[in-house]
Amino acid sequence: MLKAAVWLFWKDLSLELRGRELLLPAAVFGLIIAMLYGFAFDGGQQALRPMFPGLLWLGIFFSSFLAVGRAFGVEAEAGQQLLMAPIDRGAIFLAKLALNILLTLVLTAVLTPAFALLLGAPLPRATWLFLWTLVLGVVGFAAAGSAMGALTAQTRLRELLLPALLLPFTSPLLLGAVSATSALYGKSPAQLGSWLWLMAVFDGIFILVPLLLFEYLTEV
Amino acid sequence: MLEARDLRLQLGDRRVLRGVSFALMPGHCLALFGANGAGKTSLLSLVALQRVPTAGSLRLFGGEAAVDDLALRRRLGYLGHEPGVFLGLTGYENLLLYARLYGLTDAKERALGELRRVGLAPFRHTLVRSYSAGMRQRLGLARTLMHRPELLLLDEPHQSLDRRGQDLLDRLVAEHCGEGGAALLATHETERALGLATDVMVLSRGRIAYLAPAAETTRATFEKVLSEALGGGELC
Numbered sequence: 001m002l003k004a005a006v007w008l009f010w011k012d013l014s015l016e017l018r019g020r021e022l023l024l025p026a027a028v029f030g031l032i033i034a035m036l037y038g039f040a041f042d043g044g045q046q047a048l049r050p051m052f053p054g055l056l057w058l059g060i061f062f063s064s065f066l067a068v069g070r071a072f073g074v075e076a077e078a079g080q081q082l083l084m085a086p087i088d089r090g091a092i093f094l095a096k097l098a099l100n101i102l103l104t105l106v107l108t109a110v111l112t113p114a115f116a117l118l119l120g121a122p123l124p125r126a127t128w129l130f131l132w133t134l135v136l137g138v139v140g141f142a143a144a145g146s147a148m149g150a151l152t153a154q155t156r157l158r159e160l161l162l163p164a165l166l167l168p169f170t171s172p173l174l175l176g177a178v179s180a181t182s183a184l185y186g187k188s189p190a191q192l193g194s195w196l197w198l199m200a201v202f203d204g205i206f207i208l209v210p211l212l213l214f215e216y217l218t219e220v
Numbered sequence: 221m222l223e224a225r226d227l228r229l230q231l232g233d234r235r236v237l238r239g240v241s242f243a244l245m246p247g248h249c250l251a252l253f254g255a256n257g258a259g260k261t262s263l264l265s266l267v268a269l270q271r272v273p274t275a276g277s278l279r280l281f282g283g284e285a286a287v288d289d290l291a292l293r294r295r296l297g298y299l300g301h302e303p304g305v306f307l308g309l310t311g312y313e314n315l316l317l318y319a320r321l322y323g324l325t326d327a328k329e330r331a332l333g334e335l336r337r338v339g340l341a342p343f344r345h346t347l348v349r350s351y352s353a354g355m356r357q358r359l360g361l362a363r364t365l366m367h368r369p370e371l372l373l374l375d376e377p378h379q380s381l382d383r384r385g386q387d388l389l390d391r392l393v394a395e396h397c398g399e400g401g402a403a404l405l406a407t408h409e410t411e412r413a414l415g416l417a418t419d420v421m422v423l424s425r426g427r428i429a430y431l432a433p434a435a436e437t438t439r440a441t442f443e444k445v446l447s448e449a450l451g452g453g454e455l456c
Contacts, residue, residue, distance in 0.1 A: 007320045015308040018347070081304030081363075084268060085321040086294040215288060 008095030030063030038118035052121035053181035068145030072153040100142035124184035136199040137177035147210035227276035238426040251417035260406035297369030303360025312344040322367040334362040353380035372403040424449035
């Protein structure tokens with residue numbers, strides 16, 4: 001399965017590098033959100049800093065949604081043909097997951113400094129813990145997005161169903177990510193470990209369960 | 221090679237197939253005719269293991285067909301309405317990807333060889349997005365044939381192809397069947413299919429309206445059956 005996943009990831013990455021259909025619109029959207037936040041909240045105010053974790057994660061989630069949610073859609077008919085190949089369909093999920101994680105990580109790497117700059121919030125001093133929080137949040141969102149994207153790929157109401165499923169399902173992750181980031185800024189720091197655990201468990205569930213059930217997800 | 225018994229398929233409240241039974245032996249090519257919505261594509265999708273029949277039995281290569289049987293999928297070659305290739309990859313990259321997914325050891329050579337066979341070698345490094353519809357169909361045909369499937373499932377494969385492309389398709393299918401493979405070919409290209417097929421089937425509203433060896437089918441009989449199946453309309 002891993003070998004097939006690697007070939008499929010190569011295909012997905014080649015398509016994205018040539019078409020830039022996923023990352024570019026998502027990055028532009030994220031930067032626009034950051035700028036609008038900056039204008040709306042008069043960035044640089046001290047009072048704005050407690051809101052920074054929430055604004056940052058909402059920006060990351062909404063812009064990532066544009067990339068992650070469409071990852072299955074860009075293939076259309078050719079993707080259907082893949083289902084006939086003699087490979088474990090979990091490989092298709094793994095390849096999409098890897099692509100979505102990569103896209104969301106790049107997006108986060110662009111948006112985090114942009115949000116910090118435009119909202120005038122310094123990044124937390126515990127750099128490694130902050131990076132770890134970002135990675136857990138990004139991986140969880142990419143995993144949930146890959147699973148929901150597969151589930152809704154063939155439905156007629158895909159554009160409506162995907163946000164209706166993905167955003168409620170990822171609300172525990174959003175809560176964990178915002179709370180963990182707030183803890184890094186000094187708000188209830190003792191609870192940081194619990195929030196990181198919550199995110200790690202979420203990530204594990206949304207990677208393993210779809211991997212095991214992908215055969216059935218693609219038959220819906 | 222293929223044995224279908226009383227195959228039924230219901231999609232929502234629509235009975236798409238209503239008890240279809242037939243067999244396909246090695247070396248045979250069965251041409252499948254019928255009006256739009258007669259059930260041709262649905263029948264192909266069942267044999268291609270894309271759907272599970274509502275009732276009835278489907279045996280492939282001597283065993284019961286199961287949608288999750290990877291070994292069975294390897295023995296099938298399916299070309300649907302779309303060529304099933306990625307527009308953002310080159311022709312060569314498309315075939316190389318499928319060669320690797322099918323576990324072919326000589327993937328690069330096989331991909332190049334197949335591109336030559338369908339006349340696309342000069343365009344191997346061109347993105348498929350730039351291909352014409354006919355070139356994409358040729359590439360889809362190459363993808364379908366590359367892993368040397370035993371049973372070919374072709375859904376209106378002549379579409380988008382020019383005369384030379386159609387000749388090439390007919391020649392490749394004939395070669396495939398001549399080498400002991402079998403083909404199930406849904407089509408509206410009456411003349412070409414009758415020249416190629418060993419057996420003829422006409423579907424009408426999910427039922428078999430006619431099934432006979434092509435050699436025993438006179439032109440007049442076929443036109444009468446097909447005309448009735450098409451609801452009295454003109455032949456396609």
